[in-house]
Amino acid sequence: MITSTLKILSESDKEACEVVKVSEEELAAGKKRLFIESYGCQMNFSDSEIVAAVMRNADFATTSSEDMADVVFLNTCSIRDNAEQKVRNRLKHLNTLKKKRPGMIVGVLGCMAERLKTKLLEEEKIVDIVAGPDSYRDLPRLVEEAETGQKAVNVFLSREETYADISPIRLNSNGITAYISIMRGCDNMCSFCVVPYTRGRERSRDPFSVVREAKQLFDEGYREVTLLGQNVDSYKYSPPTPDGGEGQMVNFAQLLEMVATISPDLRVRFSTSHPKDITDDVLWTMKKYENICKYIHLPAQSGNSRVLKIMNRTYDRDWYIQKIDRIREILGVDCGISTDMITGFCSETEEEHQDTLTLMEYVKYDYAYMFAYSERPGTPAAKKLKDDIAEDVKKRRLQEVIAVQLQHSGERNQLAVGKVHKVLVEGPSKRSDDFLCGRNDQNKVVVFPKENFKKGDYVQVLVTECSSATLIGHVVETV
Ligand code: SAH
Ligand code: SF4
Ligand code: F3S
Numbered sequence: 001m002i003t004s005t006l007k008i009l010s011e012s013d014k015e016a017c018e019v020v021k022v023s024e025e026e027l028a029a030g031k032k033r034l035f036i037e038s039y040g041c042q043m044n045f046s047d048s049e050i051v052a053a054v055m056r057n058a059d060f061a062t063t064s065s066e067d068m069a070d071v072v073f074l075n076t077c078s079i080r081d082n083a084e085q086k087v088r089n090r091l092k093h094l095n096t097l098k099k100k101r102p103g104m105i106v107g108v109l110g111c112m113a114e115r116l117k118t119k120l121l122e123e124e125k126i127v128d129i130v131a132g133p134d135s136y137r138d139l140p141r142l143v144e145e146a147e148t149g150q151k152a153v154n155v156f157l158s159r160e161e162t163y164a165d166i167s168p169i170r171l172n173s174n175g176i177t178a179y180i181s182i183m184r185g186c187d188n189m190c191s192f193c194v195v196p197y198t199r200g201r202e203r204s205r206d207p208f209s210v211v212r213e214a215k216q217l218f219d220e221g222y223r224e225v226t227l228l229g230q231n232v233d234s235y236k237y238s239p240p241t242p243d244g245g246e247g248q249m250v251n252f253a254q255l256l257e258m259v260a261t262i263s264p265d266l267r268v269r270f271s272t273s274h275p276k277d278i279t280d281d282v283l284w285t286m287k288k289y290e291n292i293c294k295y296i297h298l299p300a301q302s303g304n305s306r307v308l309k310i311m312n313r314t315y316d317r318d319w320y321i322q323k324i325d326r327i328r329e330i331l332g333v334d335c336g337i338s339t340d341m342i343t344g345f346c347s348e349t350e351e352e353h354q355d356t357l358t359l360m361e362y363v364k365y366d367y368a369y370m371f372a373y374s375e376r377p378g379t380p381a382a383k384k385l386k387d388d389i390a391e392d393v394k395k396r397r398l399q400e401v402i403a404v405q406l407q408h409s410g411e412r413n414q415l416a417v418g419k420v421h422k423v424l425v426e427g428p429s430k431r432s433d434d435f436l437c438g439r440n441d442q443n444k445v446v447v448f449p450k451e452n453f454k455k456g457d458y459v460q461v462l463v464t465e466c467s468s469a470t471l472i473g474h475v476v477e478t479v
Contacts, residue, residue: 031059031060031061032059032060032061032070032071033060033061033062033063033068033069033070033071034052034055034060034061034062034063034069034070034071034072034073035062035063035064035065035066035068035069035071035072035073036048036051036052036062036072036073036074036075036171037066037072037073037074037075037090038075039074039075039076039077039083039086039087039110040075040076040077040078040079040083040110040111041077041079042179042226042228042271043181043184043228043229043230044075044076044077044110044111045075045171045179046168046179046180046181046228047075047109047110047133047136047181048073048075048171049168049169049170049171049179050136050163050166050168051073051075051109051136051139052168052169052171053166053167053168053169054136054137054139054140054166055071055139055140056169057140058139058140058143062169062171066094066097067097069104070103070104070105071104071105071106071107071143072094072104072105072106072107073107073108073109073129074087074090074091074106074107074108074109074110075109075110076108076109076110076111076112076113077110077111077112078111078112078114078115078194078198078376079111079193079194079195079374079376080371080374080376081374081375081376082374084112087108087112088124091106091108091124091126091127094106094126095126098126105128105129105143105146105147106126106127106128106129107127107128107129107130107131107139107142107143107146108120108124108127108129108130108131109129109131109132109133109136109139110132110133110198111133111194111195111198111199112198113130113131113132113133113155114132114133114155114157114197114198114199115194115197115198115377115378116130117130117132117153117155118130118153121151121153127151128146128151128152129142129143129146129151129152129153130151130152130153130154130155131152131153131154131155132154132155132156132157132198133157133184133198133199133200134156134157134158134161134184134200135154135155135156136163137161137163138154142154157185157199157200157201158200158203159200159201159203160203161184161203162181162183162184162203162204162205162206162209163181164205164206164209165209167213167216168213174426174427174455175220175221175222175455175456176221176222176223176224176424176425176426176427176455176456177222177223177224177225177226177424177426178217178222178224178225178226179225179226179228180210180213180214180217180225180226180227180228181205181228181229182204182205182210182227182228182229182232182235182255183202183203183204183205183229183230183231183232183234183235184199184200184202184203184205184229185199185200185201185202185203185230186199186202186230186231187201187202187231187234188230188231188274188312188314189312189380190301190311190312190313191310191311191312191379191380191381191384191385192301192311192342192345192373192375192376192379192381193376193379194376194378194379195230197378197379199230202230202231202234204229204235204236204237205237206237206239207237207250207254207255207258210227210255210258210259211258211259211262214259214262214266215262218262218263218265218266221456222266223265223266223267223424223456223458224266224267224268224269224424225259225266225267225268225269226268226269226270226271227255227256227259227268227269227270227271228270228271229270229271229272230272231272231273231274231277232252232270232271232272232273233252233273233274233277233278233279233282234252234274234277235250235251235252235255236249236250236251236252237249237250237255238250251281252270252279252282253279253281253282253284253285256268256270256282256285256286256289256292257285257288257289260285260289260291260292261289263291264290264291265291265458266291267291267292267293267424268289268291268292268293269292269293269295269443271297272297272299273296273297273298274299275298275299275300275313275315275319275320275323276313276314276315276319278296278298278323280326280330283326283327283330283331284330286330286331287330287331293336293441293442293443294331294332294334294335294336294441294442295335295336295337295338295366295441295442295443296327296335296336296337296338297337297338297339297340298323298324298327298337298338298339299339299340299341299369300320300339300340300341300356300359300363301313301340301341301342301345302341302342302345302348302352302355302356303317303320303355303356303357303358303359303360304317304348304351304352304353304355304356305317305318306352307345307348307352307355308320310345310346310347310381310385311342311345311381312380317355317359320359321359321362324337324362324363334415334442335442336366336367336412336441336442336443336444337363337365337366338365338366338367338368338369338443339360339363339365339367339368339369340368340369340370340371341356341360341368341369341370341371341401342371342372342373343356343370343371343372343373343394343397343398343400343401344372344373344389344393344394344395344397344398345373345381345389346373346381346385346386346387346388346389347385347386347388347389348389348397353397353400356401357400357401357404360401360404360405360408361404364408364411364412365405365408365409365412366408366409366412366413366442366443366444367405367409367443368401368405368409370398370401370402370405371398372391372394372395372397372398373387373389373394375387406468409468409469410466410467410468413444413466413467413468413469413470413471414466416440416442416444416463416466416471417463417464417465417466417471418462418463418464419462419463420460420461420462420463420476420477421440421441421444421446421460421461421463421471421473422440422441422458422459422460422479423438423439423440423446423448423458423459423460423461424438424439424456424457424458425437425438425453425454425455425456425457425458425459426438426439426455427455428450429447431447433450434449434450435447435448435449435450436448436449436450436453436454436455438455438459440461440471444470444471445469445470445471446461446463446470446471446472446473447470447471447472447473448461448472448473448474448475449474449475451475453475453478457478457479458478458479459475459477459478459479460475460476460477460478460479461473461474461475461476462474462475462476
């Protein structure tokens with residue numbers, strides 16, 4: 001399944017297409033049923049797969065129907081205000097359901113749970129369980145507690161938890177592509193961002209458990225893994241030695257290499273890279289292995305150095321441009337690059353906004369996720385800076401950024417026309433069962449006639465036309 005062919009996403013679009021319902025149906029008699037719905041970033045979706053595994057061990061079966069569920073979990077996001085509003089609306093709807101079935105347990109998991117803690121119980125009477133991102137092993141106990149009629153809360157943030165030993169249950173999977181969390185939390189303090197408060201301190205997962213998981217996926221027929229973290233380039237793991245010391249440290253470039261060498265037929269992607277941390281080592285490792293996809297998500301957030309400074313991104317416009325140049329030098333102009341941009345951050349002037357547009361002109365991103373600034377309570381920006389750009393100005397600037405990006409996505413896709421691309425087939429295309437779709441190295445969605453190909457195949461597709469979101473062509477050769 002391609003989750004989205006829509007690559008130009010506005011703030012609301014992004015969340016809309018990220019809401020995926022758990023579809024695994026297990027109607028084993030006698031088991032209690034769990035319905036999980038995930039919001040927000042890929043890490044949250046990945047966490048829901050850990051939650052499903054924890055709950056299965058406690059003898060719960062997952063269901064895709066909330067009407068059948070004994071327990072409903074919403075795995076929530078706090079990144080922008082509208083992400084939280086969406087969850088509050090969902091809770092209203094669940095309220096009607098709960099009136100009909102008073103025994104149903106409702107749990108709020110994830111970032112909103114961590115941000116609001118017990119306040120959530122006061123504000124949303126329907127909620128029985130509040131569970132932060134590091135408390136998922138405790139969920140069966142929390143459910144038991146809630147079943148006795150008490151409210152159950154665990155918002156303890158850990159410095160060690162990585163869920164390394166838990167084999168996630170792949171939810172809504174196409175059987176070909178999967179996400180693997182390699183680290184949790186974030187130690188950066190971007191002033192606009194709530195993540196360090198909702199996810200806690202950064203910690204990296206044992207590389208051998210990452211490789212084991214990737215190997216197992218490959219043996220099960222998966223052909224692509226995406227290594228996930230808020231800032232993958234700061235991955236570092238030193239195994240404990242028997243005498244209580246630290247063993248040889250593994251960094252992100254080394255982890256990438258370990259995963260890439262599992263098989264040349266296993267594609268490796270990763271997200272998200274922070275411009276301050278991505279190293280030449282990572283770029284050279286990408287170049288060395290054909291199966292590490294040539295695509296980097298390198299969020300800039302703004303094109304203006306003063307704004308970047310008050311955002312506390314710790315790089316400036318020139319530094320960012322140098323990183324882009326380095327990527328192009330080592331990996332070539334074809335390497336896919338995408339970004340996140342925020343418009344209307346505190347005190348951003350029209351000229352500073354123009355700098356964002358000119359940075360975009362310089363880079364010509366393949367895709368971008370674009371957002372109007374949304375002040376988050378408790379963040380450094382909320383404490384120290386004034387959210388002083390009027391909503392309509394933020395939105396107008398956002399529209400300008402989106403318009404430029406649409407054009408660039410079109411131009412970048414146009415460059416792909418007339419060339420042959422190696423595509424990993426992910427399944428039927430959204431529009432027609434006579435067509436298949438997959439992605440090329442640069443993460444672009446490619447659609448082509450089905451013929452006798454099937455998901456999991458690698459094919460060479462000659463791209464003959466494109467829209468700003470999709471490449472269209474036909475297979476010229478199998479791989
Ligand atoms: N770790 C990633 C980002 C995770 S959050 C990184 O460092 O790039 C995803 C994106 O949401 C961010 O890149 C940013 O563009 C956006 N975002 C975060 N906080 C925001 C806020 N308060 N208002 C608007 N957009 C925000
Ligand atoms: Fe947020 Fe910055 Fe951490 Fe990304 S790197 S999660 S934007 S604090
Ligand atoms: Fe949202 Fe939490 Fe991810 S705030 S973006 S779900 S880390």
